[in-house]
Amino acid sequence: MGCATALALEARGADVVLLERSVPGAEASSAAAGILGAQVESREGSALLETFVRARADYAGWAAELRERTGLDIGYRVSGMLRVAFTEEEANDVGKTAAWQSAAGLRAESLDDGQARAIEPMLAPVARAAYFPDEAQVDPRALLRALVAGIARSRVVVRSGVVVQRLAETDGRCRGVVLDGETLEADATVLAAGSWSSLVPGVPDAVPRVVPVRGQIVQLDERPPRVRTMVKTAAGYVVPRGDGRVVCGSTMEHAGYASAVTAGGVRAILDAAIRAVPSLAGAELGATWSSFRPYAGEETPWLVGASPLPGLFLATGHHRNGILLAKTTADRVTAAILG
Numbered sequence: 001m002g003c004a005t006a007l008a009l010e011a012r013g014a015d016v017v018l019l020e021r022s023v024p025g026a027e028a029s030s031a032a033a034g035i036l037g038a039q040v041e042s043r044e045g046s047a048l049l050e051t052f053v054r055a056r057a058d059y060a061g062w063a064a065e066l067r068e069r070t071g072l073d074i075g076y077r078v079s080g081m082l083r084v085a086f087t088e089e090e091a092n093d094v095g096k097t098a099a100w101q102s103a104a105g106l107r108a109e110s111l112d113d114g115q116a117r118a119i120e121p122m123l124a125p126v127a128r129a130a131y132f133p134d135e136a137q138v139d140p141r142a143l144l145r146a147l148v149a150g151i152a153r154s155r156v157v158v159r160s161g162v163v164v165q166r167l168a169e170t171d172g173r174c175r176g177v178v179l180d181g182e183t184l185e186a187d188a189t190v191l192a193a194g195s196w197s198s199l200v201p202g203v204p205d206a207v208p209r210v211v212p213v214r215g216q217i218v219q220l221d222e223r224p225p226r227v228r229t230m231v232k233t234a235a236g237y238v239v240p241r242g243d244g245r246v247v248c249g250s251t252m253e254h255a256g257y258a259s260a261v262t263a264g265g266v267r268a269i270l271d272a273a274i275r276a277v278p279s280l281a282g283a284e285l286g287a288t289w290s291s292f293r294p295y296a297g298e299e300t301p302w303l304v305g306a307s308p309l310p311g312l313f314l315a316t317g318h319h320r321n322g323i324l325l326a327k328t329t330a331d332r333v334t335a336a337i338l339g
């Protein structure tokens, strides 16, 4: 959120300083699976459905813009997604999802076992599947590399290894931030500290609390690449990058800031992945990692734009969809600050 927002503000002529206690992209944004899951992440009647769908559509242009600017590819691919059901109850649910999404004008098909396996031949036998051909993905690490390269070519000043100690507030207005032994004044301050956003002293109590939800990931390496469609089950997901890497996820754990990858987490992820795509049992174990989704509660899908404290703007609380909503957030925060 910090990188994307800094670039968007700079493009509109603002002088921007990006503050990061580690290096840009050190946390959740590099750890994500990169699913642009506008449809699989939406429930019927969701107020954000249109925003999600537009955010997904806007990625094509953003990927091209970042490539032109930096020469780097962010791995944007419209690889489609199958949400599969193994039980009758799940089958009912995926059938209903496909139906309401079609009625809402989105591309979604309810498929039987044969139809689903025609789309993804590596799929296990299923009771039913919903197919969302427009769901897409990016490679979050590649996205962060491109954002950092874009920033390096911009006027944004990056200060890495700098911890924001607190917001600087006088006369009921946020006037910047206090660093170690230094106050940095600013007309506008953007809170983009992910799962740590509520730990920055000075954030008003009226801003919903952001807490970490740990997610673990297992990357498998499949040579040659065989799975081609993203697959989601009730227990997890499988995201083939197209080059042999298959990202499997993920856990949803309230574990504080403990970043461990656990035996139970890896087992649950592998069980779900291999159940959906049995051939993955033969893939090589590539890497494991974990990070924290910034979660502000079920009623608060994100915290974006002006805050109750004048001068302070929010770009946080995106939980499971921060990669999908990165550019949208950057544009909205920029509009909130610059008009």
Ligand SMILES: Cc1cc2nc3c(=O)[nH]c(=O)nc-3n(C[C@H](O)[C@H](O)[C@H](O)COP(=O)(O)OP(=O)(O)OC[C@H]3O[C@@H](n4cnc5c(N)ncnc54)[C@H](O)[C@@H]3O)c2cc1C
Pocket (backbone or CB within 6 Å): 001, 002, 019, 020, 021, 022, 023, 024, 025, 026, 027, 028, 029, 030, 031, 032, 033, 034, 035, 036, 037, 162, 163, 164, 165, 192, 193, 194, 195, 196, 197, 200, 214, 215, 216, 217, 249, 250, 290, 291, 292, 293, 294, 315, 316, 317, 318, 319, 320, 321, 322, 323, 324, 325
């Ligand atoms: C396992 C996993 C899978 C995910 N999969 C997806 C997915 O498929 N699709 C999707 O859209 N989203 C996904 N997400 C969610 C997405 O990753 C997050 O919503 C998004 O990356 C949050 O971005 P952010 O910039 O708010 O937080 P972060 O990327 O965590 O960045 C916050 C930054 O603030 C810095 N910071 C914190 N406190 C301070 C301070 N006091 N001073 C200075 N710097 C500070 C941190 O060092 C960090 O770099 C996933 C998340 C996880 C963990």
